[in-house]
Amino acid sequence: MVKCVENQIPLRIVLAKVGLDGHDRGVKVVSRALRDAGFHVIYPGLWQSPEAVVRTVADEDADWLGISLLSGTHMTLVPRIVEMLRAAGLDHVGVLVGGIIPETDVPKLLELGVARVFGPGTPMAEIIDFLRAHGSRTHA
Amino acid sequence: MATAVDRKLWSQWQREIEAAPPGEQPATTVSGVPIDPLYTPDNLDGFEYDSSLGYPGQYPYTRGVHATMYRGRLWTMRQFAGFGTAQQTNERFKFLVAKGQTGLSTAFDLPTLMGLDSDDPRSLGEVGRLGVAVDTIDDMRQLFAGIDIGKISVSMTINAPAAVIMAFYLANAQDQGVDWRKLRGTIQNDTLKEFHAQNEIYFPPEPSVRLAIDVIEFCTRHVPQWNPVSISGYHIREAGSTAAQELAFTLADGLHYVDQCLARGLQVDEFAPRLSFFFNAHNDLFEEVAKYRAARAVWADRLRNHYGARNENSWKLRFHAQTAGCSLQDKQPEVNLIRVAYQALAAVLGGCQSLHTNSMDETLALPSEHAVTLALRTQQVLAHETGVTNTVDPLGGSYFVETLTRQMAQEARGYFDRIEALGGMLPAIERGFFRREIADAAFAFQREFDAKHKIIVGVNAYQEAERKPLDILTIDHAVETEQVAQTRRVRKERSGEEQRRTLDAVRRAAEAQENLLPTLLDAARARATVGEVMVALAEVYGRCDAAVV
Amino acid sequence: MLDDLLARFGKRDRLALARLLTLVARGEHLDAIRLALAAADSAASRPAPPVVALTGNAGVGKSTLVGKLAEYLRGQGQSVAVLACDPQSPLTGGALLGDRVRMPSRPDDLGLYIRSLAAVSGNQAVAEHVELMIRLLAGFGFDVILLETVGAGQGDTAVRELADVVVLLVQPETGDELQWEKAGLLEVADVVVVHKADLAGAERMESQVRELLTLPGCREITVLRVSSTKQQGLAELWAAILACPRHDARVGDARALLRRAQQVLAERFADRVQRVGPVVDRWKRHELDEAQAADELLQLLIR
Numbered sequence: 001m002v003k004c005v006e007n008q009i010p011l012r013i014v015l016a017k018v019g020l021d022g023h024d025r026g027v028k029v030v031s032r033a034l035r036d037a038g039f040h041v042i043y044p045g046l047w048q049s050p051e052a053v054v055r056t057v058a059d060e061d062a063d064w065l066g067i068s069l070l071s072g073t074h075m076t077l078v079p080r081i082v083e084m085l086r087a088a089g090l091d092h093v094g095v096l097v098g099g100i101i102p103e104t105d106v107p108k109l110l111e112l113g114v115a116r117v118f119g120p121g122t123p124m125a126e127i128i129d130f131l132r133a134h135g136s137r138t139h140a
Numbered sequence: 141m142a143t144a145v146d147r148k149l150w151s152q153w154q155r156e157i158e159a160a161p162p163g164e165q166p167a168t169t170v171s172g173v174p175i176d177p178l179y180t181p182d183n184l185d186g187f188e189y190d191s192s193l194g195y196p197g198q199y200p201y202t203r204g205v206h207a208t209m210y211r212g213r214l215w216t217m218r219q220f221a222g223f224g225t226a227q228q229t230n231e232r233f234k235f236l237v238a239k240g241q242t243g244l245s246t247a248f249d250l251p252t253l254m255g256l257d258s259d260d261p262r263s264l265g266e267v268g269r270l271g272v273a274v275d276t277i278d279d280m281r282q283l284f285a286g287i288d289i290g291k292i293s294v295s296m297t298i299n300a301p302a303a304v305i306m307a308f309y310l311a312n313a314q315d316q317g318v319d320w321r322k323l324r325g326t327i328q329n330d331t332l333k334e335f336h337a338q339n340e341i342y343f344p345p346e347p348s349v350r351l352a353i354d355v356i357e358f359c360t361r362h363v364p365q366w367n368p369v370s371i372s373g374y375h376i377r378e379a380g381s382t383a384a385q386e387l388a389f390t391l392a393d394g395l396h397y398v399d400q401c402l403a404r405g406l407q408v409d410e411f412a413p414r415l416s417f418f419f420n421a422h423n424d425l426f427e428e429v430a431k432y433r434a435a436r437a438v439w440a441d442r443l444r445n446h447y448g449a450r451n452e453n454s455w456k457l458r459f460h461a462q463t464a465g466c467s468l469q470d471k472q473p474e475v476n477l478i479r480v481a482y483q484a485l486a487a488v489l490g491g492c493q494s495l496h497t498n499s500m501d502e503t504l505a506l507p508s509e510h511a512v513t514l515a516l517r518t519q520q521v522l523a524h525e526t527g528v529t530n531t532v533d534p535l536g537g538s539y540f541v542e543t544l545t546r547q548m549a550q551e552a553r554g555y556f557d558r559i560e561a562l563g564g565m566l567p568a569i570e571r572g573f574f575r576r577e578i579a580d581a582a583f584a585f586q587r588e589f590d591a592k593h594k595i596i597v598g599v600n601a602y603q604e605a606e607r608k609p610l611d612i613l614t615i616d617h618a619v620e621t622e623q624v625a626q627t628r629r630v631r632k633e634r635s636g637e638e639q640r641r642t643l644d645a646v647r648r649a650a651e652a653q654e655n656l657l658p659t660l661l662d663a664a665r666a667r668a669t670v671g672e673v674m675v676a677l678a679e680v681y682g683r684c685d686a687a688v689v
Numbered sequence: 690m691l692d693d694l695l696a697r698f699g700k701r702d703r704l705a706l707a708r709l710l711t712l713v714a715r716g717e718h719l720d721a722i723r724l725a726l727a728a729a730d731s732a733a734s735r736p737a738p739p740v741v742a743l744t745g746n747a748g749v750g751k752s753t754l755v756g757k758l759a760e761y762l763r764g765q766g767q768s769v770a771v772l773a774c775d776p777q778s779p780l781t782g783g784a785l786l787g788d789r790v791r792m793p794s795r796p797d798d799l800g801l802y803i804r805s806l807a808a809v810s811g812n813q814a815v816a817e818h819v820e821l822m823i824r825l826l827a828g829f830g831f832d833v834i835l836l837e838t839v840g841a842g843q844g845d846t847a848v849r850e851l852a853d854v855v856v857l858l859v860q861p862e863t864g865d866e867l868q869w870e871k872a873g874l875l876e877v878a879d880v881v882v883v884h885k886a887d888l889a890g891a892e893r894m895e896s897q898v899r900e901l902l903t904l905p906g907c908r909e910i911t912v913l914r915v916s917s918t919k920q921q922g923l924a925e926l927w928a929a930i931l932a933c934p935r936h937d938a939r940v941g942d943a944r945a946l947l948r949r950a951q952q953v954l955a956e957r958f959a960d961r962v963q964r965v966g967p968v969v970d971r972w973k974r975h976e977l978d979e980a981q982a983a984d985e986l987l988q989l990l991i992r
C-alpha cells in the first residue's frame with residue numbers, strides 16, 4: 001500500500017451523486033476541500049446511475065470512489081455499485097459513502113465492503129486524513 | 141428615533157470595549173457578516189420614522205403586510221406531508237382534515253419532481269420515498285378522493301413538471317365538479333431557483349421559465365384565487381447561500397417572472413397580487429428578521445416605483461417560511477427541537493404568513509408522527525404562550541435590526557446590479573453566477589465550521605459519545621411495486637390513440653409557443669403520464685441534464 | 690507488472706489502458722511505454738487517427754461541444770477517445786476535474802472513452818505527456834481523439850504540435866476578450882467556432898472574427914457558427930475539421946519522422962533493451978556499483 005504524501009502523487013477520487021436527489025452542497029464542499037488538500041477530484045455530475053459510476057471509475061483509473069446520497073436510497077444503490085465494481089475487476093478501489101445514512105444502516109454498508117461512511121457535519125480534515133492514511137490500493 | 145449621542149459617554153464605552161478581551165469566536169452572523177458590539181442612532185443616519193419605516197399594512201411594508209398582523213389572525217401552521225402511493229397520502233390528508241387542519245401541503249416523490257414515471261429505470265428505489273408518486277390523472281384523483289378541494293387550500297411543491305401537475309389538478313377539479321374559480325392553494329412552480337440550487341431540472345432555463353409563466357398566465361385568467369408561483373429562497377439557502385444571497389436571488393427571480401409576465405401582455409396589477417414567496421428560517425435570529433423585513437421593503441419599492449403597480453396588493457410581499465433543514469443535525473437529534481423553535485421565532489418576528497416547522501428527525505428519514513406533533517406544538521407554544529403575537533413587528537426600531545435591515549436591502553440591490561451587468565437572469569445562470577456564489581458561501585461556512593469559528597452544538601462542540609437512535613419511519617418497498625403496477629395498468633387501459641393525439645397537440649403548441657395549459661389539460665384527460673408529457677416537450681425544448689460543480 | 694500491463698493493453702484490455710494512462714500522467718515508465726508502442730505501431734501499420742484539439746476561454750463550451758461531437762461521431766459509428774484537461778493548482782497539486790459533467794456517455798458504450806487530466810495552470814494548455822497518451826489511445830484503436838485544453842492562452846502553440854486540427858471556440862458577447870483571441874486566432878486555429886450560436890450576438894461575433902481574418906498574413910481559417918444546445922452545426926463542423934489539411938506539411942511530417950525513428954530504434958535495440966533491466970537489477974542487488982553498471986549500460990548501447 002502506497003501512502004501518498006501531500007504534493008506527491010495525487011490520489012484520484014471520483015465523487016459521484018447517485019440517484020435522483022439534486023442536493024449537491026455536500027459533494028461540492030468536499031470536492032473543493034479535497035482539491036485544496038492536493039487530491040485530483042473527478043466529478044461526473046448529478047444523477048449518475050450505478051453503471052455510469054462504475055464506467056467512470058474504470059476509465060478514470062480512480063483510487064477511490066465517494067458516493068453521495070441524500071434521498072435514502074443507499075440500501076438500494078450502494079450494494080449494486082459495490083457488486084458492479086467487483087464484477088468489473090475494480091475491487092482495489094476504495095469506496096466511501098457520504099450523506100444521510102441512518103445509524104442502523106452503517107454497519108450494513110461496512111459489511112458490504114464500504115471503507116467508511118461520513119455523515120453530515122463531518123469536518124473536512126477527517127475525510128482528508130482518512131484518505132491520506134489509506135492511500136492507494138490501486139498503485140500498490 | 142432619538143439621535144442625540146453624548147460623545148463623552150460614547151468614548152467611555154468605546155474605551156471599555158477596547159480594553160476587553162475579544163471573544164473566542166469572531167462576531168459574525170451565520171452568513172459571515174461582521175457585527176458591531178453595539179448599535180446606536182449613529183448607525184441610522186438619515187433614518188426618519190415615517191419615511192424610513194412607516195406602519196404595518198402600509199407601503200413599504202417593512203413592518204408587515206397587515207395592519208394588525210397576528211393580533212388579527214395567526215399565521216397558518218402548514219406542515220408538509222406526502223409519502224407512498226396516492227392512496228396512502230390521501231388517507232393522511234383525510235386524517236389531517238379531520239383534526240381540523242385547513243390547508244393541505246403535498247410533497248411529491250423524487251421521480252415525480254424530476255418528471256419521471258415510477259416505472260422509469262432511473263426511479264428505482266425512489267418511488268414514494270420522500271413524497272407521493274403521481275404518474276397520471278388517476279393518481280391525482282386518488283390523492284384528493286373524498287376531499288372537497290373547493291373548500292380546502294392545497295399547496296403542491298413541484299417545479300420542473302409544475303405545468304403538467306397543475307393540468308392534472310385542474311382536470312381533476314373539473315371531474316369532481318369544482319369550479320376553478322373556487323380553487324385556493326399554491327403551486328411552487330419556481331423553475332429558476334432550481335438552476336441556482338435545488339437541481340430539479342428538466343428543460344433548459346428559457347423554456348423552463350416559459351412553462352412557469354404559462355401556469356401564471358393561465359391561473360391569472362382562469363383560477364383567480366390560486367397562487368400560481370411560490371418564489372423560493374428556501375432551497376438557495378439550503379444549498380449554502382448567505383442570508384443576503386437568499387434574499388437577493390429570490391427577489392431577482394421574482395423580478396424576472398414579472399418581466400416575463402409583462403412580456404406576455406399581462407398587466408402588472410393582474411398577476412402581481414398572486415405572486416407569493418417562500419423563505420428559509422435559519423439560525424441567526426436577527427439576521428433572519430432583517431432579511432424578511434428587507435424583502436418586503438425592496439419588493440414593494442420595485443413593484444410600485446419601477447413597474448408602476450397601482451394595486452396595493454401588488455406591492456405586498458407575502459411569504460411562507462420553513463425552518464432550515466440544513467441546520468438539523470443527526471447527532472443528538474433532540475437538540476434539533478431547540479434549533480427549530482428559535483428559527484420559528486425568527487420567522488414569526490419577521491412577519492411570515494405561514495410556517496412549516498421541521499421535525500427533529502428530518503435529516504434521518506421521513507418524520508415520524510411523534511416528531512411531527514412536536515414540530516406543530518412548537519408553533520402552538522410560540523403562538524399562544526410566548527406573547528410574541530401581542531404587538532406588531534416587535535423588533536422594529538431596534539438600532540441593530542434596522543441597521544441590518546438596511547444593509548440587507550442594500551446588498552440585495554447590489555446583487556441586482558451585478559446580475560444586470562451579466563446581461564440579466566438567464567445569461568447570469570448560463571455563466572454559473574448563482575451556483576458559484578452559493579458554492580463559495582457554502583465552502584466559506586464549512587471552513588469556519590472546521591476552524592471552530594462557528595460552533596454547532598453536538599457536532600464540533602459538546603459532543604456526546606453515546607448516541608441513541610431515534611425511531612424512524614421507513615417506507616415499505618411494496619409501495620414501489622404497487623405504484624409501478626398501477627401506472628402500467630393505466631397505460632394498458634387508456635386509449636393509445638387519444639394519448640398520442642393529445643401529446644402531438646402538446647408538441648405543436650410548444651413549437652408555436654402557445655400557452656400549454658389547454659393542451660396539457662387534454663393530455664391529462666387522455667391519461668398521459670407525467671414522463672410522457674415531459675419527453676414530448678423535451679423534443680421541442682431540449683433537455684438540460686448537466687450541472688456545474 | 691509493466692509487461693503484464695502492456696500485454697493486456699495489446700489485448701485491448703480497457704483497465705490496462707486506464708492504468709497506462711495514469712502511469713504516463715505521472716511520468717512513469719515513459720520510455721518503456723514509448724518503445725512498446727513503437728513496436729506495436731510498426732506491426733499494425735494502421736493510419737493514425739485524427740487528433741482534434743478544442744481550445745477557448747473558460748466557459749466557452751469546450752466540454753459541451755466535445756460531448757456533442759463525440760455523440761455525433763458515435764452516431765457515425767466511429768469510436769472516440771477524449772482527453773479533457775482542467776487546471777491543477779500549482780500550490781497544492783490538487784485539481785477539480787469537472788469536464789465529464791458536460792460529456793454525457795452511455796455506460797454500456799465502449800466506443801467512447803473519457804479521461805480527465807490535470808494540467809498545471811498558467812503553464813500549459815494540456816497535461817504533461819499528452820502526446821504519449823494520444824499514442825496510447827491511438828494504439829488502443831480509437832478512430833478519433835478529441836483533446837480539450839484548460840482554456841486558451843499560453844501553451845496553445847504546444848497544442849498545435851499535438852493535434853492535427855485545432856478548433857478555437859469563441860462565444861457571443863465577449864467584446865473585451867477579443868484581444869487575445871486576435872493573437873490566438875492567427876497563431877493556432879484551423880477552425881474558429883462561434884459557439885452558443887443560439888444566443889443573441891452570434892452573427893455579430895462571426896463577422897468580427899471574419900473581419901480579423903482578412904488582416905494581411907492570415908492563413909485560411911474556416912469560421913462556423915455552432916450551437917451545442919440546439920445541436921446545430923455539428924456535421925458542418927466535423928466536415929470542416931476533416932477538410933483541414935492535417936499539419937502534415939510541418940508538424941505532421943516531423944511526427945511521422947519521429948515515429949519512424951522510434952520504430953527503427955525499437956527494432957534495432959529490441960534485444961538490447963531487454964538486457965537493460967537485468968543490469969539495473971544487479972545494481973539494485975549491489976552486485977555492481979554505479980560505475981560498473983553505467984559502464985555495462987554504455988556497452989550495450991555502443992556495441
Ligand SMILES: Nc1nc2c(ncn2[C@@H]2O[C@H](COP(=O)(O)OP(=O)(O)OP(=O)(O)O)[C@@H](O)[C@H]2O)c(=O)[nH]1
Pocket residue numbers: 569570571572686745746747748749750751752753754788791839840884885886887888915916917918919
Ligand atoms: N446557450 C448555450 N450555452 C451553452 C452551449 N454550450 C455550452 N453552453 C453552456 O456554457 C457553459 C460552459 O460550458 P462548458 O462546456 O463547461 O465550458 P468549458 O469551455 O468546457 O469550460 P471550462 O472547462 O471551465 O474551461 C455551460 O453553462 C453550458 O451549459 C450552447 O451551445 N449554447
Ligand SMILES: [Mg+2]
Pocket residue numbers: 751752753787788837
Ligand atoms: Mg470544460
